[in-house]
Amino acid sequence: MSDLEAVMAAEGPIGQLQEPKHAGKRDKPRSLAGDAWIDLRRNKIFWFSAVLVVIILAMSAFPSLFGAGDPRDCALSRQHAPASGNAFFGYDFQGCDVYAKTIYGARASIVVGVLATLLSGIIGLAFGLSSGYAGGWLDALLSRGIDIVLGVPFLLAAIVLARRLSADPNSTGIVAVTVTLGVLGWTTAARIMRSAVITSKNQDYVAAARMLGAGPGRIMMRHVLPNSIASFIVVLTILLGTNIATEATLSFLGIGLKNGAISWGIAIAEAGPYVRTASAPLIWPSVFLAATVLAFIMLGDAIRDAFDPKLR
Amino acid sequence: MFRYIVRRLLQMVLTFFGATFIVYALMFANQDNPLQALVGEKPLTENVRIALTERYHLDEPFLVQYWYYMKGMLQGDFGTSLTGRKISEMMAQAWPVTIRLAIIAMVIAATIAVVAGVISGIRRGSTFDNVTLVITLIILSLPIVVLAPVSQLLFAVKLGWFPPTAGANPTFWALLLPALVLGSLVIATELRVTRSSVAENLRSDYVRTARAKGLSRKRVIGVHVLRNSLIPVVTLIGVDIGGLMSGAIVTEKIFNIPGVGFNLFRGITTEDGPLVVGFVSILVIVFLVVNLLVDLLYAVLDPRIRYE
Numbered sequence: 001m002s003d004l005e006a007v008m009a010a011e012g013p014i015g016q017l018q019e020p021k022h023a024g025k026r027d028k029p030r031s032l033a034g035d036a037w038i039d040l041r042r043n044k045i046f047w048f049s050a051v052l053v054v055i056i057l058a059m060s061a062f063p064s065l066f067g068a069g070d071p072r073d074c075a076l077s078r079q080h081a082p083a084s085g086n087a088f089f090g091y092d093f094q095g096c097d098v099y100a101k102t103i104y105g106a107r108a109s110i111v112v113g114v115l116a117t118l119l120s121g122i123i124g125l126a127f128g129l130s131s132g133y134a135g136g137w138l139d140a141l142l143s144r145g146i147d148i149v150l151g152v153p154f155l156l157a158a159i160v161l162a163r164r165l166s167a168d169p170n171s172t173g174i175v176a177v178t179v180t181l182g183v184l185g186w187t188t189a190a191r192i193m194r195s196a197v198i199t200s201k202n203q204d205y206v207a208a209a210r211m212l213g214a215g216p217g218r219i220m221m222r223h224v225l226p227n228s229i230a231s232f233i234v235v236l237t238i239l240l241g242t243n244i245a246t247e248a249t250l251s252f253l254g255i256g257l258k259n260g261a262i263s264w265g266i267a268i269a270e271a272g273p274y275v276r277t278a279s280a281p282l283i284w285p286s287v288f289l290a291a292t293v294l295a296f297i298m299l300g301d302a303i304r305d306a307f308d309p310k311l312r
Numbered sequence: 313m314f315r316y317i318v319r320r321l322l323q324m325v326l327t328f329f330g331a332t333f334i335v336y337a338l339m340f341a342n343q344d345n346p347l348q349a350l351v352g353e354k355p356l357t358e359n360v361r362i363a364l365t366e367r368y369h370l371d372e373p374f375l376v377q378y379w380y381y382m383k384g385m386l387q388g389d390f391g392t393s394l395t396g397r398k399i400s401e402m403m404a405q406a407w408p409v410t411i412r413l414a415i416i417a418m419v420i421a422a423t424i425a426v427v428a429g430v431i432s433g434i435r436r437g438s439t440f441d442n443v444t445l446v447i448t449l450i451i452l453s454l455p456i457v458v459l460a461p462v463s464q465l466l467f468a469v470k471l472g473w474f475p476p477t478a479g480a481n482p483t484f485w486a487l488l489l490p491a492l493v494l495g496s497l498v499i500a501t502e503l504r505v506t507r508s509s510v511a512e513n514l515r516s517d518y519v520r521t522a523r524a525k526g527l528s529r530k531r532v533i534g535v536h537v538l539r540n541s542l543i544p545v546v547t548l549i550g551v552d553i554g555g556l557m558s559g560a561i562v563t564e565k566i567f568n569i570p571g572v573g574f575n576l577f578r579g580i581t582t583e584d585g586p587l588v589v590g591f592v593s594i595l596v597i598v599f600l601v602v603n604l605l606v607d608l609l610y611a612v613l614d615p616r617i618r619y620e
Contacts, residue, residue, distance in 0.1 A: 152331050153599050155558030156592050159580060163588075164338040245455035249562060252457045254581050268457055272566065275465045282465060286458040294453040301449065 033230075036306035046302035052295035059103055060110035068103040071096060071262055080278040092267075092281035093274050101262055102284045108263040109292060112178050113244040119182025120189055120243075121236050127186065128193025128232070133201060133220055143194075146187050157184055158246065162255045172261040177250055181243045189235045196228030203227070234304040241296030248289050264289040313611070320607070324600050329382075332593045336378050339585045381589075390590035394582070399590040402575055410564070410571035413487050413494065414556055418549070421495035421502060426545065429506025430538065436511050444507075448500035456559045460493045460566040477568035490567040497559045498552040502545055509541040516540075543614050550606035557595055 040046045059066060069086065074096035083090040089098035131142035158180050165176035200206065201224050209223050250256030251265030258266070264285040271282035364370070369377050384391060390399035432441035467489055468476035474489040513519060514537060522532045560573035568574070572591060579587035 148327060148330060152327075152596060153554040153557050155561065156595055159561075159576075160335050160338045160588070160592060163580065163583075241453060245453075245457075248455055249457050249558075252562065253565075253577060265457060268461060272461055275461070275469055279465055279469075282461055286462050290454050290458045293455055294450065297453040298449060 036230075036303070039306040040302060043302050043306065045298055046306075049295045049298035049302060052291060053299055056106055056292050056295060057110065060106040063103045063107065066103045068100040069097050071100040071104040072260075073097065073100075080274070083280065089284045090278065090280045092271060092278070094270075098267075098281050098284055101267055102264070102288050104262045105264045105267060105285060106288065106292070108174065108257055108261055109244045109247060109289070112174060112181070112247045112257075113240050113296075115178045116181035116185065116243045116247075117236055117240045119178065120186035120239060121232075123182070124186035124189030124193055125232070127190040129197055129220065129225065131190070132194040132197030132228075133216075133224060135198075139194075142190075146190055149184065150187050154184060155246070155249065158250060159253065159255060162250055166255065166258070173251075173255075173257045174261070177247055177256045180250070181246055185239055185243060189232060189239065192235050193228065193232045196231055197224055200224050200227040230307050231304070234300050234307065237300035237303065238297050241293045241300070244296070245289070245293045317608070320604055324604060327600060328597060331596045332382070332385075332589075333378060335589055335592050335596075336381060337374075339589050385590075385593065391586045393579070393587040394584045399587060402587075403572075403591070403594065406570060406572045406575050409482065409569060410560060410573065412482075413491055413560065413564070413569060413571060416484070416487055416491035417494040417556065418498070418552070420491060421497075421499040422545070424495075425499050425502035426506055426542070429503045429545075430510050430533070430541070432503075433507040433510025433541070434514065434533065436507075441507075444503065448503055451496050452500040454496070456493065456497060456562045459496060460490075460563050463489065463493055464566055478570075479568060480570060482569055486567075487569070490563050490569060493567075494556060494559045494563050497555045498548070502548055502552075505544050505548060506541060509544050510537055513537045513540050543610065546613060547606055547610050550603040553599055553602045557599065 074094045076095045078091045078095040079093060081087075081091040081095070087097040087099055089102065092098050092101070127142055127146065131139045161184065162173075162176055162180040165179055166173045201219075206219055206223050209219050214222075247256055248263065248265030248268070251258070251261075251263045252269045254269070256265055257263040267285040268282060268289070271278075271285070275282050369380050372380075381391070388400055390403070393399055393402065428444055432438070432444045435441055464476055468474045475486045478486040478490065519532060519536055522536050527536075557573070560571065561577050562573070563569070564571045564573035565577045572595070576588065576591045576595075578584070579591065
């Protein structure tokens, strides 16, 4: 639930209205967030993706709610057995329940995705805020840093870094993948934050606050940050989707999660060689992975449209 | 322009050394015992150990090892992979395949993206436009690990339209499905950029002038609008190259195409350090060079852009 709430909560502090729900009343001046919320409420894509996100988050938090059996209860005697009342999607090569593995696979994706996005968010926020607010040589230095990270193809860097970090043969690789994605993925967020900060620091209200004697810390936290965070949050929502996709890709390549971790990427890689005999172990993790990534990207897209109608 | 090129080349050299150093350091620094990894379980005799240590400069400091590696690389010697093959030889076999795959992918993607992008740019808000927007959104969010195996299953195994895997000397037909999969990585962004720049250019003054002097609609769209709308699409090629590289690793593995991505994948899974470093370094160079070329091409296509 935390992501959806984070996105919702982000809408609050942008304007002065704390409760955008009441913004519909005609006589009240509406804030940017209020406007956006009214737009979002009418957007079918928003509701579709929001419901999907809630289901996926519930799946990762309480997999047993979905009636899935034990994903590690495998028996070779059931190899590639067809779907039945016990296993809705049938069994895979090792005789594991595909439905249970698919449901339990959501947790790894969400945990890695959310943590990596948070890490990227923190780095991006620090870089973007300081670079945009300070300007001058610090800005030049930090921008070159962003350029260098952007100069290396993402997956190549991720392959090398993830392989290095997961050298310990006994780890499941969750920390390694999270750090890899977090350390490499912050550049877009930082750039967006930087330009948003530059726009809002030249506004009249910042000058007014400065004239009233507010220090740089207060201006940054109370005035610049709340007014430039909207597009930042949107970028992070989309990043969450791509992080989940990259985690699956790394796990597929054998350098992401491993050692018995349950992940959609591993399931797709394992099912690949047997598609001629059994396609269900390939199809279902693929469908769930695609739906998860789609949900987060659509959610980010819908929120961005609502906040910035010009882009449509 | 000349000064700009020189500056960019200098920047490129810096990025290249930075990137290869990081890759090299991550692959080789603090390795427990590379010689033991090479021989496996068997005990290593003292003589062999000394000989190998000398041959691979393992007793030298790390920076010196990097220096030896770079020196060899600039002379076209990438060392040998752990399987004993020369890496430069493997590259000579792998690159033509990957280049063919990438060219097919980019041609297909660009054709579809430009045609569909122009149509939806002209008819903004129409059914065609809305449908393409939804389709591009779906394509954007389909990870290649999903798209490649599922399309292989659907179009090659179930429907039998394409050969499921390509093999050693792939034909055009065998490369078509992987190229479509690879092209889908870039088609969505290209289409969206074409669409928005067509829509923007349609509102511009020179288009109104062209219409006012009585030019046919075909000529206005085909010459005046299209030419100006394709400029941002060209710049996307530079960004796309990075995406194509990532996609090629997964696509070539799944469709069994013996290209760069396939070798890289094998290097990763067999923990073949020299192989991975060699291929990644070359890919970084390609990425940097293509991006430079695209930036220069941008200035040629659009005379309004001047690099000082």
